[in-house]
Amino acid sequence: MTVLIAFDGSDDAQAAVEYAARHLKDEPTVIMTVWEPLLTQVVWAPIAAVAPVAPEAPGDKYEEEKQAEQLAEKGAELARSGGLTKVTTRAERGGGPVWAAIVDVADELNASLIITGSRGLAGARSVILGSVSTRVLHHAHRPVLVVPPPKKD
Numbered sequence: 001m002t003v004l005i006a007f008d009g010s011d012d013a014q015a016a017v018e019y020a021a022r023h024l025k026d027e028p029t030v031i032m033t034v035w036e037p038l039l040t041q042v043v044w045a046p047i048a049a050v051a052p053v054a055p056e057a058p059g060d061k062y063e064e065e066k067q068a069e070q071l072a073e074k075g076a077e078l079a080r081s082g083g084l085t086k087v088t089t090r091a092e093r094g095g096g097p098v099w100a101a102i103v104d105v106a107d108e109l110n111a112s113l114i115i116t117g118s119r120g121l122a123g124a125r126s127v128i129l130g131s132v133s134t135r136v137l138h139h140a141h142r143p144v145l146v147v148p149p150p151k152k153d
Helices: 011-023 038-043 063-081 098-109 123-129 132-139
Strands: 003-006 029-035 087-093 113-117 144-147
Touching: 003 011, 003 098, 011 063, 011 113, 011 144, 029 063, 029 098, 063 087, 087 098, 098 113, 098 132, 113 132, 132 144
Parallel strands: 003 029, 003 113, 029 087, 113 144
Antiparallel strands: none
16 A cells, blocks of 8 residues: 655645644655746746746756755655654656646556645635646546645634
């Protein structure tokens, strides 16, 4: 049994990791962060036609990949501090929607469970881009646990 936890550093993602650590038995767990190179992100923006960005030299890691690895490790530390001991990390380069990368990695790992926070985005961005957790829930062919945000006092 392998558990895949999507982690983007948001409060909701942290709540999902903490919930998993408190409620699941200690199984192999992969904390996954999805990243895209800035060049890919800029292509989607109108400014790309005015200010091209040169790609990094082959063999070098993108800064975004390094940051994603650090973020995944932060999630892994949360899981370990909550009692999970078989934790690894994965920074996955997204080539499309974040939800698709999560579903693809879950398929690759044959994960028995995907865990995600209920939302990493707030407000208008969530409405425009859609909910990653909702898309994972509807496209994954395996159990998905969506952890809601903690109640505020």
